[in-house]
Amino acid sequence: MTPAEAAEHLTGAKAVGVRQLGGAVWEVGLAGGDRVVVKRHDEPGAARAEVASLRWLAVPDGPPTPGVRGQDGRWLALDPVEPGPPSPRAAEEFGRRLAALHAAGAPAFGAPPPGGPADASIGLAPMRNVASGDWAEWFAEHRIGRYARLAVDAGAMTATEARTVEGVRVAAPDEPPARLHGDLWSGNVHWAADGRAWLIDPAAHGGHRESDLAMLALFGCPHLDRVLAAYDEAAPLAAGWRDRVPLHQLFPLLVHAALFGRGYARQAVAAARSLR
Template identity: 45%
Template sequence: MTAGGFVKRVASERAGAWEAAGLSWLRVPGGAPVVGVESVSPDQLVLQRLSPISPSVAQVESFGRQLAATHATGASGFGVGPDGWTRDGLQGPADDLIPLPLGPYDSWGAMYADLRVEPLARQAGLLGAAEGLLGRLRGGEFDETVAAPARLHGDLWAGNVVWTAAGGVLIDPAAHGGHPESDLGALTLFGAPHLERLLASYIEVAGVADGWRERLPLMQLHLVLLHAVLFGGGYVGQAASILRRYA
């Protein structure tokens, strides 16, 4: 530990720079709080030290409204990374990172098909099962559910929100422009404290397109496929089930 900060070891200079860029991009006025970056070096990040607590309902509701503000800040396109980031990003656990393809798209469906579903489905041995969904995505079937690219955390499972006395704080992003329901899907994938209150407070501010709950498995597919690639096991079957559902 240095200067009271938390030292996070990173696999490469690129990994540390990617995480720092995402945290900076997500730090917007009125948005969800983001862990502070004290320094970046080739093998480590020094981050603001956080003191976790069990959140109150009021804190969770406040976070839902703040997340809506983060999303509303937007991005220049679907699939783009943080401002100034020109390479692909990274995704997965710190000790087993794989590329997160990035690139500007006007269509969420085409981006999700090209940069999220197809590459991971291929690596997981599920490309054949993905063909039906890929066609639907590239045909624009789901595009009417999103008006503009949201500024996403990109890996918003419950472990990447640290609850403190000041509220929920975002850590460890895979930040990019995408469908706001993707972050909501990640929150519901493994559960979160007072989840329904969090979702309700988000929706009060941002709204959601009709049928959003039925789309949650679609929005979770990216992370489920990522887990299938990295960990195998039951995640492969879970990903295959989602792919069949949307074939």
């Protein structure tokens, strides 16, 4: 299907215009003045995983998520969200709402959203959701070890470097599983015209709440200090959480190493060495 055909199939309305937003994402104008955002996923099950993630993340008092208009196979249609500038006030509200989202909880570490597949994805990389009652064991095996091996297989990391990364001590405060966005880099925080920060492109699963915050800091986020201060006020973080940021950042760095190469592998090794 073309994006226009997908929009018509998923909404039942006639498409009257198509504008590419980037990659496999389009805005489609519909008859009557309505609009819809249409996405195409290459990986089987990825569209279904995104739908399940968006619905699971839509909790009372949490950050808003786009409404799902329809999904079929690799195609997904969402409500558009008008962009707007980030502001300190919106950042503080986002911090409080993110705390509420995490507090909504998950059945287990690694648990997928209800109705979501175990074999999901994070960006262009595969991500298997395997439920566990032990965060440290789960994170070491399914978020550090797995992606270190993928980085080695991709030629981005040496076996010696992978052993350095896999040798870090994985530990964090004993907290119940949080409901994570799962891919919370700044590009997946959509600052909107309504003055709020919306969540897009999730890879949702149960995890440790510090993981979302560490990923948010990895590539920079507008007014991050306001986000974190408001979060900590709403749901105080355990002592030493800043020292654990490199541990939680190993996961996204290794994903990027497997996908995009050597530079991210070097950052992952540096993060691992900083934890020793």
